[in-house]
Amino acid sequence: MIKVKKLTAPDLNWSEKAYLPNIFKGMGITLRHMPKKKFTVQYPEEKWVPRPGYRGAHRLNKDEQGRIKCVACEMCSAACPSNCIHIIGGVSPWDDREKYPVVFEIDMLRCIYCGMCEEACPREAIELTQIYDFAAYSREELVWDKEKLLAQFEVTKNNDYYETHTPKVVKATAVNPND
Amino acid sequence: MSDAAYNLKTDRTILNFGPQHPATHGTLRLVLELDGEVVVSAEPHIGYLHSGFEKLGEYKTYNQWVTLSDRMNYLSPLCNNIGFAQAVEKLIGMEIPERAKYVRVILAEMSRIADHMVWLGTHALDIGAFTAFLYGFQARELLYVIFEHTTGARLTTSYTRVGGLFRDVPHDFKEMTYNFLNYFPGVLKELHGLLTRNRIWVDRTRNIGYLSREDAIELGVTGPTLRGSGVEYDVRRNFPYLIYDRLDFDVPVCDDGDVYSRYLVRMEEVAQSMKIIKQCIDDLPDGPVSFFDQKFALPEKEKVYDTIEGLIHHFKNIMPGHGFEVPKADIYDATEAPNGELGFYLVGDGSHKAYRLRVRPPSFVNFSCFPHISKGAMVSDVVAILGSLNVIAGELDR
Ligand code: SF4
Ligand code: SF4
Numbered sequence: 001m002i003k004v005k006k007l008t009a010p011d012l013n014w015s016e017k018a019y020l021p022n023i024f025k026g027m028g029i030t031l032r033h034m035p036k037k038k039f040t041v042q043y044p045e046e047k048w049v050p051r052p053g054y055r056g057a058h059r060l061n062k063d064e065q066g067r068i069k070c071v072a073c074e075m076c077s078a079a080c081p082s083n084c085i086h087i088i089g090g091v092s093p094w095d096d097r098e099k100y101p102v103v104f105e106i107d108m109l110r111c112i113y114c115g116m117c118e119e120a121c122p123r124e125a126i127e128l129t130q131i132y133d134f135a136a137y138s139r140e141e142l143v144w145d146k147e148k149l150l151a152q153f154e155v156t157k158n159n160d161y162y163e164t165h166t167p168k169v170v171k172a173t174a175v176n177p178n179d
Numbered sequence: 180m181s182d183a184a185y186n187l188k189t190d191r192t193i194l195n196f197g198p199q200h201p202a203t204h205g206t207l208r209l210v211l212e213l214d215g216e217v218v219v220s221a222e223p224h225i226g227y228l229h230s231g232f233e234k235l236g237e238y239k240t241y242n243q244w245v246t247l248s249d250r251m252n253y254l255s256p257l258c259n260n261i262g263f264a265q266a267v268e269k270l271i272g273m274e275i276p277e278r279a280k281y282v283r284v285i286l287a288e289m290s291r292i293a294d295h296m297v298w299l300g301t302h303a304l305d306i307g308a309f310t311a312f313l314y315g316f317q318a319r320e321l322l323y324v325i326f327e328h329t330t331g332a333r334l335t336t337s338y339t340r341v342g343g344l345f346r347d348v349p350h351d352f353k354e355m356t357y358n359f360l361n362y363f364p365g366v367l368k369e370l371h372g373l374l375t376r377n378r379i380w381v382d383r384t385r386n387i388g389y390l391s392r393e394d395a396i397e398l399g400v401t402g403p404t405l406r407g408s409g410v411e412y413d414v415r416r417n418f419p420y421l422i423y424d425r426l427d428f429d430v431p432v433c434d435d436g437d438v439y440s441r442y443l444v445r446m447e448e449v450a451q452s453m454k455i456i457k458q459c460i461d462d463l464p465d466g467p468v469s470f471f472d473q474k475f476a477l478p479e480k481e482k483v484y485d486t487i488e489g490l491i492h493h494f495k496n497i498m499p500g501h502g503f504e505v506p507k508a509d510i511y512d513a514t515e516a517p518n519g520e521l522g523f524y525l526v527g528d529g530s531h532k533a534y535r536l537r538v539r540p541p542s543f544v545n546f547s548c549f550p551h552i553s554k555g556a557m558v559s560d561v562v563a564i565l566g567s568l569n570v571i572a573g574e575l576d577r
Contacts, residue, residue: 002416005429005451007443009385016376026377029369030310039317053349055331079497081243114246114337119345120497122483122490128331 047166050130052159055115057131058106058144059152061124067094068150069125072101076117076126084110085117104146109139129156191219196561198227203565204301205572209549211561218561221553223546228576236536241267241505244536246337251540252574254297255290256336257326258516264339265420266512266523271341271505279343279468280421285356285459286329286338287421287514288452292363293322294517294569295445302442302566303374306383311373318366325355341503342476343469356460360453367449375446384439388552388564391436398548402519402541403448404568407441409434414515428454438567504531511539518542518569540574 015021041048050056061069072089090102117126129152136142144152155161162169194211197203206227212219232247239247248259261283268275275283296319300312323333328349330336338344349355374380390400395408405412413430415423431447433440469476477496482489496503505527513522519541528534545568553564 007433
């Protein structure tokens with residue numbers, strides 16, 4: 001049942017009209033917050049660790065033999081809303097597939113981290129990782145090529161990038177509002 | 180003062196308010212004509228944040244455009260995602276799974292709370308109350324953690340797809356939601372404690388920016404601004420969608436039509452949203468969140484890897500020129516976003532892209548009443564009036 005609720009503006013009583021009592025009441029609310037645990041994360045000394053499933057920087061996955069999984073089907077670049085994946089396919093040197101990417105570039109500055117490439121990939125070859133801090137000094141550095149994307153796989157395959165790269169981390173699961 | 184001083188002729192002053200002003204929240208510009216401290220006329224100049232989202236809708240497929248809807252009202256991106264997906268589904272004439280409906284309602288109401296918290300924080304901050312801003316943002320942060328775990332991003336959520344959602348909610352979604360529901364009433368109480376009966380707040384907002392019931396209807400205003408003028412209109416109540424007709428909640432209205440009444444309405448809406456979330460999370464059904472086997476949504480990944488049909492469906496859905504097709508028809512569909520009626524007008528031309536995509540942004544229509552309600556106000560009240568409308572520039576200019 002959706003009902004309508006009439007609201008009326010309250011009339012202030014004399015103590016509320018006198019400013020001061022209410023100022024102290026407000027101060028009381030603030031004071032109650034003072035001993036509480038700090039809610040903010042002290043970046044960059046501390047870093048927030050998003051959960052797996054977070055849509056951060058990409059990686060290209062490798063199979064058990066350490067070869068690139070991608071078969072250059074270009075589904076990801078077709079699905080990409082910002083047209084930032086650039087692939088040139090070539091004849092694969094391995095027997096179990098026909099194609100592999102000779103060039104695989106993602107323009108990290110154009111990318112909007114929507115995850116549609118991951119969704120579109122039929123081979124689980126491209127994936128978004130938890131990494132969110134990868135600023136660089138030039139635009140060229142942020143066009144990630146195949147080597148860089150494969151190197152990302154090595155540092156993120158255990159889902160512990162932040163634990164191993166940062167002195168102190170704040171786990172996403174540790175946020176307890178009642179502290 | 181002598182009589183001569185009173186009879187001094189003063190010129191009217193033109194004051195540029197914005198586009199880079201801390202209280203304009205985004206880039207909007209007002210040209211105020213002042214007679215001393217009093218506003219004679221206010222003229223909004225818009226378009227500083229125009230990004231061509233509607234035009235892009237003619238070039239992106241329906242599912243790709245979801246990513247652009249995030250960037251319209253950036254305080255509640257999930258509401259935009261849901262509104263857009265629902266319009267496309269209606270155009271196609273499809274039903275979505277029950278679980279997806281529940282999750283959509285929960286996330287839409289959470290976005291409403293998050294949006295109202297930012298609104299309250301910045302509105303109070305503009306008027307000079309700093310504390311409410313901090314507590315509101317802390318509460319919002321918890322919601323953003325939930326959004327981050329659920330959708331994979333804090334702001335650019337892009338969570339809906341035509342036919343459902345792009346992935347299921349995380350395993351501890353219920354737990355996180357209950358945590359929030361336990362925590363939030365305390366925050367709401369504190370915010371009421373700080374503001375509702377605070378004389379400074381009341382003095383700054385009572386009888387300011389008066390919008391009468393008739394004018395509100397005439398100007399096409401919707402959302403809390405309309406309900407703050409005493410009109411009982413809420414898309415969730417008048418044209419129920421998703422599962423709203425099965426839920427039990429109140430639509431708050433207040434007759435006063437001033438800034439304070441819009442504040443009261445929004446605060447009550449937050450409380451009602453909590454009630455809605457509670458009901459939905461209590462009986463959240465199991466099942467799929469998207470009709471994976473239909474030709475509108477991508478099939479499940481296992482099917483893609485292991486079956487040839489799955490792979491074909493998958494490729495068909497993504498390959499350019501092969502995506503799902505919508506009928507040659509047009510449709511207008513609206514949802515209740517935190518600022519009012521968020522409508523999408525879609526014209527399908529039988530292909531996988533829209534022929535025309537038009538958004539009815541609540542901020543744009545609500546903002547049109549600004550010159551009207553700011554006439555005769557003091558300069559310092561302009562900020563309060565502007566804040567009470569919660570104009571989001573991304574949505575205003577699209
Ligand atoms: S995350 Fe989105 S924008 Fe980025 S490469 Fe993948 S599909 Fe393109
Ligand atoms: S990453 Fe996946 S979708 Fe993209 S080309 Fe390689 S196999 Fe195809």
